[in-house]
Amino acid sequence: MSATLELLRPLPLFTALTADELGKIAELCESKSYESGEYIFHEGEPGNRLFIIVEGGVRISRQIPGAGEEALAVLKRGAMFGEMAVFDRSERSTDAISHGGTTVLTISRSEFEMLLEFNRDLGYKVLWAVVRMLSGRLRATNDSLRSFLALSMF
Numbered sequence: 001m002s003a004t005l006e007l008l009r010p011l012p013l014f015t016a017l018t019a020d021e022l023g024k025i026a027e028l029c030e031s032k033s034y035e036s037g038e039y040i041f042h043e044g045e046p047g048n049r050l051f052i053i054v055e056g057g058v059r060i061s062r063q064i065p066g067a068g069e070e071a072l073a074v075l076k077r078g079a080m081f082g083e084m085a086v087f088d089r090s091e092r093s094t095d096a097i098s099h100g101g102t103t104v105l106t107i108s109r110s111e112f113e114m115l116l117e118f119n120r121d122l123g124y125k126v127l128w129a130v131v132r133m134l135s136g137r138l139r140a141t142n143d144s145l146r147s148f149l150a151l152s153m154f
Contacts, residue, residue, distance in 0.1 A: 004029055004105065007052060011080050012133050016125045024115060024122065029105040034098035040082075045092045047085020049106045053077050056102035060094050074099055086112065087130060 004026040008014050014022055031054065034040055040051065043062060051058075053075055060073045060081060072094060075081055085092050086109045116123035 007054060007078060007105065010078065011052065013080070013083070013126055013129045016129060017122065021119070021122045021125070024119065025107070028107045028111045028115060030107075031103060032106055033103045034101070036098055036101045038098045040096040040098060040102070040104070041092050043092050043095050047082060047088075047090060047092050048109045050080060050083040050086045050109075050112070051096070052080050052105040052107075054103040054105055057099035058102055058104075059097045059099045061097065062094050069095075 005019075005022055008022055008025055008029075014025060017025070029052075034056075040058065041047075055077060057077075058075045058079070058081060059071055060075065061069045061071045064070045081096060082092070084090070089109070116126055
């Protein structure tokens, strides 16, 4: 359990949590392993779990019609992925593929939501962490669009 706590502690969603609260999150975690090249999830599938990399890597990619796979990122140990579809109850927006063999911790949406519902203080802290995370992503997207638009003018 302590290895799980060490992996969860630095994640932006959980940094504000007490040791007790972090322990409750750790209790929800299940370990799963994937062979190199194995799909963890496919774009368009329902998003019912989030993932945290324990060992190995994960390639996040999309299929581009007429061009094939476009790798968007390769994530390493300690990275969290798949959380967007869990938070907005939407479909997966990308593929996630094991890169060199991968072990992950996974948390199901239903168990995560139940914990946040019944523990309001924990839910409040996680909610604000999600707001900060999404705001950061929106700022990064705005910066990327600004750069793209500036380059396209030439």
